[in-house]
Amino acid sequence: MKFRSVFDIIGPVMIGPSSSHTAGAARIGRVARTLFGRQPEWARVHLYGSFAETYKGHGTDVAIIGGLLDYDTFDERIKSAFADAEKLGMTFEFIPEEEEAVHPNTARLVIGDSQGVMELTGISIGGGTMEVVELNGFPLRLSGHYPALLIVHNDRSGVIASVSNAIAKLNINIAHMEVDRKEKGEMALMVIEVDQMIDAALINELESLPNVTQVSTLAN
Amino acid sequence: MDVLFSNVKELVALAESQNKPISEIMIEQEILMTKRTREEIIAQMDNNLTVMEKAVERGLQGVHSASGLTGGDAVLIQKYMASGKSLCGDVVMDAVSKAVATNEVNAAMGTICATPTAGAAGIVPGTLFAVKNKLNPTREQMINYLFTSGAFGFVVANNASISGAAGGCQAETGSAGSMAAAAIVEMAGGTPQQSAEAFSIVMKNMLGLVCDPVAGLVEVPCVKRNAMGAAKALVGADMALAGVVSRIPTDEVIEAMHKIGKSMPSALRETAKGGLAATPTGKALEAKIFGKGKVDSDTVNS
Numbered sequence: 001m002k003f004r005s006v007f008d009i010i011g012p013v014m015i016g017p018s019s020s021h022t023a024g025a026a027r028i029g030r031v032a033r034t035l036f037g038r039q040p041e042w043a044r045v046h047l048y049g050s051f052a053e054t055y056k057g058h059g060t061d062v063a064i065i066g067g068l069l070d071y072d073t074f075d076e077r078i079k080s081a082f083a084d085a086e087k088l089g090m091t092f093e094f095i096p097e098e099e100e101a102v103h104p105n106t107a108r109l110v111i112g113d114s115q116g117v118m119e120l121t122g123i124s125i126g127g128g129t130m131e132v133v134e135l136n137g138f139p140l141r142l143s144g145h146y147p148a149l150l151i152v153h154n155d156r157s158g159v160i161a162s163v164s165n166a167i168a169k170l171n172i173n174i175a176h177m178e179v180d181r182k183e184k185g186e187m188a189l190m191v192i193e194v195d196q197m198i199d200a201a202l203i204n205e206l207e208s209l210p211n212v213t214q215v216s217t218l219a220n
Numbered sequence: 221m222d223v224l225f226s227n228v229k230e231l232v233a234l235a236e237s238q239n240k241p242i243s244e245i246m247i248e249q250e251i252l253m254t255k256r257t258r259e260e261i262i263a264q265m266d267n268n269l270t271v272m273e274k275a276v277e278r279g280l281q282g283v284h285s286a287s288g289l290t291g292g293d294a295v296l297i298q299k300y301m302a303s304g305k306s307l308c309g310d311v312v313m314d315a316v317s318k319a320v321a322t323n324e325v326n327a328a329m330g331t332i333c334a335t336p337t338a339g340a341a342g343i344v345p346g347t348l349f350a351v352k353n354k355l356n357p358t359r360e361q362m363i364n365y366l367f368t369s370g371a372f373g374f375v376v377a378n379n380a381s382i383s384g385a386a387g388g389c390q391a392e393t394g395s396a397g398s399m400a401a402a403a404i405v406e407m408a409g410g411t412p413q414q415s416a417e418a419f420s421i422v423m424k425n426m427l428g429l430v431c432d433p434v435a436g437l438v439e440v441p442c443v444k445r446n447a448m449g450a451a452k453a454l455v456g457a458d459m460a461l462a463g464v465v466s467r468i469p470t471d472e473v474i475e476a477m478h479k480i481g482k483s484m485p486s487a488l489r490e491t492a493k494g495g496l497a498a499t500p501t502g503k504a505l506e507a508k509i510f511g512k513g514k515v516d517s518d519t520v521n522s
Contacts, residue, residue: 003374005254006367006371007370008336009335009369009370010334010366010369011333011335012334013268013331014334015331016325016328016341017329017338018337019341020384023338050384050491055436057435057436057492104386104486104490105383105385126337126377127334127337127383195255
């Protein structure tokens with residue numbers, strides 16, 4: 001079930017003009033910002049389908065940059081996001097793509113700074129609701145309906161058990177979990193959606209586990 | 221997964237067997253699925269209602285979009301109504317003007333509440349604030365109007381689509397008009413089944429509606445499609461309250477909308493490449509707003 005809440009239908013409260021092309025786009029940008037964990041210094045945004053054809057008229061571009069600046073869908077500052085980003089020294093470009101994507105409203109964000117680069121593909125499925133469908137080359141399905149942990153780790157035995165033990169110790173229930181890897185024994189990604197809020201202590205504990213290289217969180 | 225209803229048939233059956241309005245079933249499902257309290261959920265909807273009220277107020281004062289394509293029509297319609305010459309009557313034209321007001325604010329990048337989308341955001345509040353003057357609902361009943369609209373929209377979003385890029389305008393103003401019709405019926409004292417009939421009657425008259433925004437802006441024809449969506453919602457609700465039923469069950473109407481959306485060419489699904497966007501005037505407006513740009517590259521209309 002893609003839409004879980006009545007507020008996916010009667011909502012979000014947002015700056016116009018389009019729920020999918022403005023609010024959904026802002027949410028994709030904001031999720032990327034959250035997962036990156038800090039303000040990126042640069043962003044390359046590839047747009048597909050209807051996003052590519054109509055992004056200027058819908059303010060999709062300012063909304064994505066607004067999201068990268070951590071603005072919510074109803075934040076009036078979305079309108080001045082380009083100027084705000086420039087003030088912070090952030091550079092960005094938009095690249096409309098010709099090829100067909102998984103969904104008519106798809107954006108692929110490549111963002112980075114001196115410390116790292118992240119690539120995220122999001123789809124805006126209507127009414128402001130979005131899904132993350134790919135992160136750093138890993139296909140995934142992240143709805144943003146639950147608090148989520150994204151854990152980059154080495155593909156070794158026992159990592160999944162140690163992560164789930166740490167979570168269970170805090171009486172946090174796992175709602176949904178996915179594990180994927182690039183190659184056997186190489187880098188892997190664990191996506192865990194949970195029912196309770198995630199606190200800093202859990203993140204610290206997970207980061208200290210052997211073979212865990214990076215932990216990001218997403219509140220719902 | 222904890223879901224009380226996944227289609228309209230289940231929704232109506234639940235409401236009728238438990239003798240509850242559809243809005244109450246929606247609130248119960250929201251509690252179940254999100255684990256939030258009833259108070260939190262109602263407070264959030266109350267806030268959304270306030271956002272809708274403010275958007276209508278602002279639109280009725282007269283707003284214009286940056287492109288200059290839309291704005292000021294809500295004021296015109298209100299003035300005309302005040303002259304007493306309206307042929308449709310005040311409830312219909314009040315709903316139309318308030319739907320237009322909301323979408324004019326949306327086009328001007330103002331704050332609105334998506335219902336179910338921003339492009340279709342005028343219909344649910346426009347009809348609500350017009351019917352309000354006739355039925356004098358309590359604040360709670362107005363909030364319930366939004367939950368009932370949401371219950372039907374929830375089914376459409378999960379079983380078909382509420383995205384113009386995926387399903388055309390039938391998925392946006394079509395869904396909004398049908399949702400509003402169902403909510404009007406509940407507020408006017410109709411049964412849950414009559415809400416479903418009103419939904420079907422309106423949706424059947426929205427099928428096939430394409431999404432062809434001029435210059436890719438949510439303005440032309442979006443604002444006027446909200447106007448007509450509001451009018452259809454009121455007519456559909458009145459028909460259902462009169463006892464008219466749809467020969468095709470609601471869930472099958474929704475399925476038909478979904479299939480029609482899937483078979484629509486991409487030129488007619490929010491790409492600004494077909495329909496009104498591809499008319500000589502539509503293209504000239506696009507060129508004027510954005511400079512020469514991408515026009516002429518591809519204006520296939522099939």
